[in-house]
Amino acid sequence: MQEDIIHNLAIIEKRIQDACNKANRDREEVKLLLATKTVSADRIKIAVEQGYHLIAENKVQEVKEKHQVLSELPIEQHFIGHLQTNKVKDIMKYGISCIQSLDRVSLAEKLQQYLERNDRTIDVFLQVNTSDENSKFGIAPSEARNFAREIAQFDRLNIKGLMTIGLFSADESLVRPCFKRLRTAQSQIEELGLPNVVMQELSMGMSQDLEIAIDEGATIIRVGTAIFGQRIYPDSYYWNENSNN
Ligand SMILES: *Cc1c(COP(=O)(O)O)cnc(C)c1O
Numbered sequence: 001m002q003e004d005i006i007h008n009l010a011i012i013e014k015r016i017q018d019a020c021n022k023a024n025r026d027r028e029e030v031k032l033l034l035a036t037k038t039v040s041a042d043r044i045k046i047a048v049e050q051g052y053h054l055i056a057e058n059k060v061q062e063v064k065e066k067h068q069v070l071s072e073l074p075i076e077q078h079f080i081g082h083l084q085t086n087k088v089k090d091i092m093k094y095g096i097s098c099i100q101s102l103d104r105v106s107l108a109e110k111l112q113q114y115l116e117r118n119d120r121t122i123d124v125f126l127q128v129n130t131s132d133e134n135s136k137f138g139i140a141p142s143e144a145r146n147f148a149r150e151i152a153q154f155d156r157l158n159i160k161g162l163m164t165i166g167l168f169s170a171d172e173s174l175v176r177p178c179f180k181r182l183r184t185a186q187s188q189i190e191e192l193g194l195p196n197v198v199m200q201e202l203s204m205g206m207s208q209d210l211e212i213a214i215d216e217g218a219t220i221i222r223v224g225t226a227i228f229g230q231r232i233y234p235d236s237y238y239w240n241e242n243s244n245n
Contacts, residue, residue: 005046008227012210016221019214030214035080035206035224037062037238038231041069047227048073056080056100056222058238060087063094071095080163080203080222081238082137085110098123100163100203103137105147108154115156123160125203126151128185130178131167138164144185145192152194159194161201161219162186166209168235175209179216 012032020027034055036044044055044066053074057063058081070077078098079091088110091099102108102124115121126147129138139147144162151159162185166178182204190199205213207226214221225231 002046004229005043005227006050008229009047009050009052012223012226015210016214019211022211023215025214029219031220033078033080033203033220033222034227035222036066036228037081037224038233039224039228041066043228044070045073048075054078054220058082060084060091063091063096067094083107088114092118092122096122098125098160100125101127101137102151102157103127103139105150108151108157112154112156121156121158124151124157125161125163125201126159128162128164128182130164130181133167136165141181141185145188148189148192148194148197152197155196157196159197159199161199161203162189163203165206166204166213168208170208172212176212176216179204179213179218183217 016030016032017027020030031054032052034044034047034052036055037058048055054076056078063079077094077096078100079096080100083091083099083101085107092114099122111122126144127138128141128144129136130141148159151157162182164178164182166175169175182202186199186202189197201219202217203220203222204216205218205221207223210221210223
């Protein structure tokens with residue numbers, strides 16, 4: 001089990017390096033985020049001990065369950081799942097430094113309220129639905145500028161970039177345009193020159209499409225399966241409107 005994770009990490013590291021070489025990018029420009037849904041804290045620890053410090057969960061409940069073990073490790077924890085407004089208070093207790101899945105104004109309002117009360121700020125990425133699938137959260141690419149303008153008014157939220165889940169397909173000609181759309185949204189938002197908005201991160205690319213994402217400018221790739229193995233739950237359980245986070 002330990003050997004598997006270490007071995008898989010070596011394979012991923014090679015894939016990232018090869019993709020960077022091909023795209024003429026430095027390895028340091030791309031952060032590997034461990035997507036750890038369904039993975040036990042003990043297994044996450046094995047990967048962290050290999051020098052990977054950026055991890056993220058999809059569900060508040062899992063953040064809570066793993067908190068004790070993980071809080072002893074040198075990690076930076078993001079949140080990448082659908083966040084219900086009534087879970088804001090809950091999630092803020094666990095040292096999450098960035099919410100990558102900000103997808104609606106009502107969530108921003110709740111976050112702002114909490115952060116004002118506790119005199120803090122938090123980093124956020126705006127989630128964009130680049131594949132136009134109803135099953136996925138995120139704002140439409142055409143709405144990205146307006147959404148950024150609205151969110152920029154919440155002074156406790158530091159907008160640091162964009163996140164997307166590409167189309168789940170083995171057909172590169174369908175996947176690549178998703179990542180291009182995110183990059184386009186990035187430059188469109190940059191042009192607005194909004195205060196409080198730094199478009200430095202593009203979080204895109206997962207186990208099966210990380211090479212394409214790196215080629216299109218990803219600064220954070222989020223990898224689960226290729227490191228920790230297949231999950232028993234289908235991803236729809238994590239990505240659907242009806243799932244109970
Ligand atoms: C699960 C998940 C990932 C990782 O997906 P894999 O295919 O397991 O690498 C990345 N991003 C989000 C938002 C996820 O939910």
